[in-house]
Amino acid sequence: MPASAPIALFVYNRPRHTRETVAALQLNPQAADSDLWVFSDGPKTPADESAVNEVRAFIREIGGFRSVTVVEQPTNQGLARSIIGGVTQLCREHGRVIVVEDDIVVSPHFLRYMNEALDFYEAEERVMHISAYMFPINPKRLPETFFYRVTSCWGWATWQRAWQHYQRDIAALDQAMTPALRHRFNLDGSCGDFWNQVEGNRSGQFDTWAIFWYATVFLRDGLCLHPARSLVRNIGNDGSGINSGASQHFDTEVASAPVTRFSRELAEHPIVLRRMKAYYRRHMKPGLLRRVLGRIRKQFGGTA
Numbered sequence: 001m002p003a004s005a006p007i008a009l010f011v012y013n014r015p016r017h018t019r020e021t022v023a024a025l026q027l028n029p030q031a032a033d034s035d036l037w038v039f040s041d042g043p044k045t046p047a048d049e050s051a052v053n054e055v056r057a058f059i060r061e062i063g064g065f066r067s068v069t070v071v072e073q074p075t076n077q078g079l080a081r082s083i084i085g086g087v088t089q090l091c092r093e094h095g096r097v098i099v100v101e102d103d104i105v106v107s108p109h110f111l112r113y114m115n116e117a118l119d120f121y122e123a124e125e126r127v128m129h130i131s132a133y134m135f136p137i138n139p140k141r142l143p144e145t146f147f148y149r150v151t152s153c154w155g156w157a158t159w160q161r162a163w164q165h166y167q168r169d170i171a172a173l174d175q176a177m178t179p180a181l182r183h184r185f186n187l188d189g190s191c192g193d194f195w196n197q198v199e200g201n202r203s204g205q206f207d208t209w210a211i212f213w214y215a216t217v218f219l220r221d222g223l224c225l226h227p228a229r230s231l232v233r234n235i236g237n238d239g240s241g242i243n244s245g246a247s248q249h250f251d252t253e254v255a256s257a258p259v260t261r262f263s264r265e266l267a268e269h270p271i272v273l274r275r276m277k278a279y280y281r282r283h284m285k286p287g288l289l290r291r292v293l294g295r296i297r298k299q300f301g302g303t304a
Contacts, residue, residue: 002122004034004115005157006094007065008086010079011102012041013051015058017235018102025100026064030111034098036065039086044076055102080209084166091160096122098157103236106132106155109258110231114157117145117225120262127266128162128222129213131155132231136252137275139228144261146269147223148276150187150194153210155232165220168212170202176219185218190277223266229255 007025011018025031038059043052062068077085083099090097098114100106107113110132121127127147132155177185177195186194198215200206217224230252263269 002115002119004030004066004111005096005098005118006035006037006090007098007100007111008090009036009038009100009102010041010082010086011038011055011059012079013043013048013055014102014236015051015054018055018058020105020235021100021102022059022062024105024107025111027108028106028111029108030115031065034065034111035067035069036062037069037071037086037090038062039082040070040072041077041079041082042073042075044078078207080207083209084168087158087163088166091158091163095161096157096159097163099153100155101153101236103234104155104232105235105254107231107254107256109255110155113227113231113259114155116259117262118157118159121225122159124223124266125161126221126223127225128158128217128220129224130157131224131226132157133234134226134228134230134252135250135276135279136230137272137279141271142228142269143263144259145225145227145263146272147263147265147267148226148272149184149218149224149268150276151210151214151217151224152226153213154234162217162222166213166216168201168209170198173198173212173215173219177215181219185215187273187277187280191280223268225263226272227255227259229253231255231259 009021009025025036040052040056040059043049056072059070071086073082087097087099096118098111113132114130117130121130129151131152133152182195183189186192194211194214197206197208197211201208201211231254233252233254234250
């Protein structure tokens with residue numbers, strides 16, 4: 001049986017959130033067999049130093065895992081550079097990685113799901129991303145797991161075979177994305193803010209990473225596994241985060257039971273696609289993500 005994938009935890013200046021995230025991971029039975037890597041970004045301003053130091057004092061004392069490796073950056077890298085660098089390192093060294101940020105509280109079944117999915121789909125080239133989060137759509141008539149085109153960065157996993165294709169090249173995206181592909185990328189016109197995030201990075205309004213991972217998977221006709229019931233919840237939507245504004249649109253109840261079945265049908269689930277389109281039309285008014293990311297840039301200097 002393959003070894004448990006390393007866990008990459010990205011932290012910054014939120015000690016309370018970080019403690020909750022780590023405590024939830026420790027409740028997973030597989031934690032004791034997992035290597036935890038904690039990537040701590042340096043303070044962006046002197047005002048952040050105290051909170052960053054408090055987080056670092058906590059992460060140096062973490063137990064409950066097979067090993068804990070702390071990587072402390074002396075200067076501020078920004079979340080995008082931190083995640084790209086950490087995921088790239090662990091994928092190269094271990095072939096796979098489970099990724100969590102400091103505002104994600106996971107289910108006790110999270111690590112089991114992630115590791116079993118990584119094993120189950122390891123040889124399936126089209127499967128490029130494992131998501132533990134699922135939007136609060138109606139789960140009726142849905143299987144335990146399914147494929148959906150859009151990636152989610154709230155508790156996720158991937159392999160080196162997939163991550164090696166990651167690129168953050170807007171000029172290359174412009175060439176690759178025909179009008180028809182952009183329409184499909186925008187969830188068949190249901191969420192124009194997907195491509196708007198690319199444009200925001202082009203203009204310098206944003207400095208993000210996740211939209212380019214979605215684009216990487218999308219352009220390779222990749223698939224993203226999702227559970228019908230979320231195995232994580234985001235506690236950073238209180239407005240405290242670098243990469244999230246205050247919102248209840250994404251709140252979801254965490255599954256109380258483990259995932260026991262993985263989809264063998266390597267195709268996007270049509271009912272999920274239909275419900276996600278309806279979700280975006282109902283909750284994500286045009287420009288909402290753009291405005292949220294704009295506020296983040298203003299408050300945190302573009303470190304999302």
